Amino acid sequence: MNARHATVLAGLAILLCVPYFTPTYFLHLLIQALIWGFIYTAWSMMGRFGFVSLGHGAFMGVGAYVPALLWNYYDVTPWAGIPLGVLLSALLALVIGYPCFRFRVVGHYFALVTLALSQVVMLSIIAARDITGGSLGFTPRAVGDSWYALQFSEKSYFYVIALVLWLGGLAIWRWIDRGIGREALDAISEDEEAAASIGIDVMREKLRVTVISAALTALGGAIYGQYFMYLNPETVSGISVSLQIVFAAIVGGMYDMLGPTAGALVTISLNEGLRVGFGTHFIGAANTIYGILLILCIVFMPRGIVGMLQKMNKPRPSAKAVPAE
Amino acid sequence: MDIYLLEAIINGILLGGVLALLALGLNLIFGVIDVVWIAYADLVMCGMYMVYWLYVGFGWPLLLACAVAIAGVAVLGVLVHVLIIAPILGSAPINQLLATGGLLFFLQSFATLLFGTDFRNLGIRLPIIELGEIYISTARLLAFAIALVGAIALYFFLKRTFIGTAIRAIAQDRDIVGLMGVDQRRIYLVTSAIGGALAGLASCLLSLQYDVHPFIGNTFGPLLFMICVLGGLGDMIGGFVAAFIISQIISIVGYYTNTELAYVLAFAFFIALMFVRPRGIFVR
Numbered sequence: 001m002n003a004r005h006a007t008v009l010a011g012l013a014i015l016l017c018v019p020y021f022t023p024t025y026f027l028h029l030l031i032q033a034l035i036w037g038f039i040y041t042a043w044s045m046m047g048r049f050g051f052v053s054l055g056h057g058a059f060m061g062v063g064a065y066v067p068a069l070l071w072n073y074y075d076v077t078p079w080a081g082i083p084l085g086v087l088l089s090a091l092l093a094l095v096i097g098y099p100c101f102r103f104r105v106v107g108h109y110f111a112l113v114t115l116a117l118s119q120v121v122m123l124s125i126i127a128a129r130d131i132t133g134g135s136l137g138f139t140p141r142a143v144g145d146s147w148y149a150l151q152f153s154e155k156s157y158f159y160v161i162a163l164v165l166w167l168g169g170l171a172i173w174r175w176i177d178r179g180i181g182r183e184a185l186d187a188i189s190e191d192e193e194a195a196a197s198i199g200i201d202v203m204r205e206k207l208r209v210t211v212i213s214a215a216l217t218a219l220g221g222a223i224y225g226q227y228f229m230y231l232n233p234e235t236v237s238g239i240s241v242s243l244q245i246v247f248a249a250i251v252g253g254m255y256d257m258l259g260p261t262a263g264a265l266v267t268i269s270l271n272e273g274l275r276v277g278f279g280t281h282f283i284g285a286a287n288t289i290y291g292i293l294l295i296l297c298i299v300f301m302p303r304g305i306v307g308m309l310q311k312m313n314k315p316r317p318s319a320k321a322v323p324a325e
Numbered sequence: 326m327d328i329y330l331l332e333a334i335i336n337g338i339l340l341g342g343v344l345a346l347l348a349l350g351l352n353l354i355f356g357v358i359d360v361v362w363i364a365y366a367d368l369v370m371c372g373m374y375m376v377y378w379l380y381v382g383f384g385w386p387l388l389l390a391c392a393v394a395i396a397g398v399a400v401l402g403v404l405v406h407v408l409i410i411a412p413i414l415g416s417a418p419i420n421q422l423l424a425t426g427g428l429l430f431f432l433q434s435f436a437t438l439l440f441g442t443d444f445r446n447l448g449i450r451l452p453i454i455e456l457g458e459i460y461i462s463t464a465r466l467l468a469f470a471i472a473l474v475g476a477i478a479l480y481f482f483l484k485r486t487f488i489g490t491a492i493r494a495i496a497q498d499r500d501i502v503g504l505m506g507v508d509q510r511r512i513y514l515v516t517s518a519i520g521g522a523l524a525g526l527a528s529c530l531l532s533l534q535y536d537v538h539p540f541i542g543n544t545f546g547p548l549l550f551m552i553c554v555l556g557g558l559g560d561m562i563g564g565f566v567a568a569f570i571i572s573q574i575i576s577i578v579g580y581y582t583n584t585e586l587a588y589v590l591a592f593a594f595f596i597a598l599m600f601v602r603p604r605g606i607f608v609r
Contacts, residue, residue, distance in 0.1 A: 103600055104603065107418060116592040117592075127589060290430060291428065291431025291433075292427075294426075297427075
């Protein structure tokens with residue numbers, strides 16, 4: 001256990017030192033990987049129990065747009081705007097989640113209802129083009145370096161913020177994993193009726209994990225907006241982001257704590273590598289390869305990259321049933 | 326009655342025809358194979374590119390180009406089943422849905438890679454019919470009529486032929502049908518081919534009205550799933566009716582406000598109905 005603690009501490013120390021010896025470009029990629037890794041981790045908190053949501057684009061969109069709009073129109077600091085966005089997302093998750101779980105909307109139906117939700121949010125943002133700028137996107141007002149506005153020209157600030165965010169995400173993952181709720185959720189994902197019959201409050205457990213997952217996704221979206229200083233309805237909400245989140249989590253491996261982060265690293269390096277390699281000549285080349293990779297992943301290694309590596313390292317008998325093969 | 330509102334209603338009905346045709350294909354596949362093809366709308370995109378390249382690129386006659394596109398998308402449908410669905414038929418249904426989601430990514434980006442993001446059209450301008458003060462596009466009317474014929478043909482195929490009966494039987498009970506001597510794998514292939522052919526037919530009809538570009542599937546794909554779920558996944562008549570309900574909402578609300586708001590309302594209506602009738606509007 002001590003050796004493990006030492007490894008974790010050493011890893012943290014290295015991660016903290018990264019800004020001192022990394023070129024800005026790689027730092028930029030790392031920040032993206034951490035923010036997306038956090039969002040993918042948030043999605044996997046539900047996804048690993050078989051609640052496949054295609055609605056996380058909606059939560060991310062709300063989380064990103066609410067603080068930016070409040071900042072531009074009412075001068076509300078992101079320190080108040082972000083919690084409000086997160087709260088609204090959590091509420092949205094409650095409003096959608098409660099009836100879904102109440103009426104046993106599961107599997108395909110749950111995926112498609114949440115898909116509709118992400119379309120509703122994206123199209124609402126586009127429809128309110130007088131306020132949000134519609135498809136042209138939205139730029140939060142820049143004021144230079146300021147803690148009040150949560151804007152920094154120096155990338156290392158955002159690196160630390162993203163790092164803290166990501167570590168927080170992992171901590172929450174661990175908290176869910178260690179808690180009593182984990183067993184209950186495992187039971188629910190196996191058989192809802194049976195879980196209810198042994199006294200598990202199915203509704204409460206499902207709602208709790210959904211709301212946590214949605215709130216964290218919104219938080220990730222807000223930090224994404226603060227970092228990029230540009231929001232576009234297509235890139236922070238709607239079906240394409242929802243699918244992007246699901247796929248990266250699957251490629252990385254949604255059943256393991258570091259899987260979603262691995263998914264973020266792989267997809268970002270793939271994208272960047274192909275972009276640098278091919279230049280802008282082959283728009284779509286990255287996603288073409290990504291799409292093939294994805295299909296192969298789902299068909300041949302449904303536990304993702306991290307799950308695969310673990311299996312190769314130690315073939316341990318797993319008690320948890322995997323919805324695969 | 327407001328003449329423009331009437332026009333919007335008629336346009337809604339005409340739009341509903343093609344959507345209904347696509348909903349039939351998607352529902353057929355769901356009912357029989359128990360898989361949601363998320364990339365179904367993107368197969369339509371492939372079909373539209375086939376029509377475009379054969380007609381504009383190679384100068385083939387339009388009807389021949391359409392026939393080849395229908396056959397081509399049918400083959401694509403079979404390929405989707407053989408290469409993607411069949412290997413994971415035994416795994417959780419959601420994995421199959423996600424695998425076809427990977428296909429969606431692949432098709433959209435591959436089309437971008439091959440053709441760029443330009444909007445392309447056939448350059449055919451069909452005349453506009455004037456009925457008093459109402460204007461109706463011939464392309465839409467034609468699409469509606471052909472879609473209806475396609476739906477009726479499918480109905481008779483399912484009711485009157487042996488293989489159609491086998492398809493309906495498998496949708497009802499997949500285990501027993503095997504005992505009756507029906508080759509399940511063959512039925513799956515035929516169903517995938519029919520689903521593909523319906524998408525191909527729809528792509529011919531849509532390419533008369535819309536420009537084709539790699540992301541056209543995104544504009545009506547999500548709508549299509551709403552329609553199928555609303556009608557009850559696998560319930561073909563339900564999906565057929567739901568297509569007209571949704572297209573009416575879109576054209577009437579779109580007439581009073583704007584298109585995005587119309588879609589927002591259609592999706593919100595869908596979510597709300599999902600809670601009242603979780604297994605489709607016609608199932609209690």
